[in-house]
Amino acid sequence: MALHFLLDAPVTAQPGDDVHLTGSEAHHAAAVRRVRVGETVTVGDGRGVVVTGECISVSPREVVVQIQRRREEKAAAPRLVLAQALAKGDRDELAVQAATELGVDEILPWQAARSVSRWDAAKAAKGVARWSAIVREAAKQAHRAWVPSVADPVKTKDLAARAAASVVLVLDPDAETALTDIDVADAREIVVVVGPEGGITDAEVAELTEAGAAAVRLGSTVLRTSTAGPAALSVVNVRLGRW
Incomplete structure (x- = not known):
């Protein structure tokens, strides 16, 4: 190639x-x-x-x-968005890289309650620039016609606001509903929310689901924050008939 x-x-x-x-x-x-x-x-x-x-x-x-x-090439529809919690080491960066290769359209750095990594104003600018560079290189490697955007860091309330117009899927290993049971065919935008190493708190799950998001599980194991998002995006790609 x-x-x-x-x-x-x-x-x-x-x-x-x-x-x-x-x-x-x-x-x-x-x-x-x-x-x-x-x-x-x-x-x-x-x-x-x-x-x-x-x-x-x-x-x-x-x-x-x-x-x-x-x-x-027209932009994909529905749009795929990854809300990736900030994580220690390079685990969040690994998730961003893989998600780009798998077709995500936008990446939201999420300052979750249990995120060990914390971005203040100065770190946020550097972090977004770093993630954007990772996205660009991953998009080149994948020969993508569209390069995903990286937004400024968001809070849980920002993710909850998206649930009004988008299908928001909160990855929770304790959820009763499997990701494969969610209908995504008519969605305008699908947002996959991934927590940090310590997981998403009950309060965060409650805030998001009360706003209209769906808590979903991936199989019977607990995945790392670096693999959960890409795994979920793979499932969504199959459900959308892209794979």
Whole structure:
């Protein structure tokens, strides 16, 4: 499969036009991935456009791709959203990376009650930037036409507010309802809520379910915060017929 690269601006090029990779993306293509003149690559803008072309000039400062084909992909519907609780170490980052590969459209960093990691204003800006960088690289690896967005950190009340217009699924190993029993066919947006290492508190589950969210379980085991979200998204993808 051809290597995939991303531009920060909309791709307007048509077949026969040239696209120029510059800056860090050119360096990554030439010095890290070692693309060569004559090699076929794909270039996207993260907004639904993907073009395929041949490298006609390669250097660490600029890679020029002559476009042969152009594809425009509509945004997926329903939207998939991961509300990932902040977690210690890199467990939340692993969840964000895998969720991006699995087709999530938006990621909400959630400051849950039991989150060991705490983001103040300064840490929040750095955290969102870090998660956004992880999302971008994972989207490139997965050849995604749309790059997910990373929102500013949210609180439980913000997730509860989403339940008014979205299907909000709270992953709870003690829930009576299985995720596979939830009808998601007509949803406009599906939000999967994943707690931190210590789990979601009873108060958080109550606040979310009282707002209209559904508490659901995944099988009979307790999954890590890094795997619960991706596992749930896999189930949802199957239920939506995407897999």
